[in-house]
């Protein structure tokens with residue numbers, strides 16, 4: 001053996017670093033630290049449970065030589081199991097829900113595993129669900145072992161015996177709160193139990209996603225109806241056997257969109273390339289930190305790598321097609337006007353006025369555009385400085401000509417409560433947005449206003 005080398009890749013699992021978040025934590029008093037579990041050789045914390053559960057299965061006689069490992073997995077556990085199986089020479093079959101990213105499916109197939117893809121939106125006890133299919137395969141394939149990370153208690157034991165002691169040793173227990181996204185419940189329960197034994201005052205907070213039933217169950221003791229969500233790895237539509245709610249003090253619940261946007265910020269602002277559940281965990285940690293009266297040291301476990309989401313969260317087309325990317329356009333026009341200090345004073349001109357009068361109004365008031373109003377107070381046109389210059393210079397317009405000769409219809413009328421995205425198209429076509437409040441003309445929103453707004457928000 002070469003000095004310093006590990007005997008195989010499974011032995012290289014663990015020992016991942018903890019780093020401090022800098023700019024993302026600026027908006028709260030508390031300090032936030034993240035455990036980079038994506039630095040495991042298979043790219044996630046699930047490498048640990050894959051190796052640990054299979055070692056235990058061999059020890060307990062559940063997995064015999066030449067056997068087939070079967071698991072229903074969102075991908076990360078599959079990689080952990082497949083890695084162990086490659087080193088120890090076992091076959092694998094994985095059952096995945098069809099919402100999982102193509103990278104995850106391709107990755108498992110590349111390990112030599114067979115992958116069965118099942119529909120996402122069916123009940124867990126539906127025969128097509130990936131839970132049912134995994135169970136059925138395990139019952140019908142001889143010499144097979146169904147790992148069942150949901151109910152296999154060695155999942156949470158992995159984190160109790162390995163991940164949590166590692167973090168405790170790294171930090172000497174110098175943190176107040178531990179947080180992690182929840183799925184099977186293995187991470188939060190295993191780590192939570194260990195930390196509570198060592199640090200009686202530690203708070204254990206799980207991060208669940210909107211649509212999942214876990215946080216609701218902890219708060220009410222009731223199983224509610226699950227709704228669909230896009231985040232992978234977090235949330236469940238049943239209560240897996242790995243949960244011990246006594247070691248979980250509280251939950252924060254986050255949505256798909258905020259989680260995905262945070263995942264991208266994590267990369268852009270902190271240089272940390274992690275998966276969607278990491279963004280979810282950070283959103284949850286910020287929500288939690290904002291409610292605290294005293295400064296806390298928060299430690300979050302980030303489950304997996306950004307690599308597995310290259311075609312989703314890190315793909316602009318996927319993000320915008322699914323309505324996740326345009327957060328900066330999802331602001332009401334009145335907020336844009338407020339933010340850039342526009343007070344809603346607007347100069348107009350009657351449709352009976354002359355071009356000379358329009359030039360005077362523009363000159364006196366320092367404006368470059370005037371909506372043209374008829375006797376019924378309706379907006380019938382728009383006269384803009386830039387449309388007047390050429391015809392006036394060419395002698396086409398005389399001062400006494402009616403304003404209608406110079407007015408255009410290149411404008412859109414929108415209520416101030418509409419979202420900025422409603423006028424985005426118009427502004428791109430160099431049209432002007434006339435903003436109304438209860439049907440009354442209130443202001444003009446121009447290209448420069450929008451640029452000023454984005455610049456103030458730090459988006460450009």
Ligand SMILES: Cc1ncc(COP(=O)(O)O)c(C=O)c1O
Pocket residue numbers: 046074076077181182183184185186187188232233234275277278303304
């Ligand atoms: C990306 C990701 N995040 C979070 C989790 C949740 O961890 P646990 O199953 O230990 O509750 C998982 C589990 O599948 C996961 O794959």
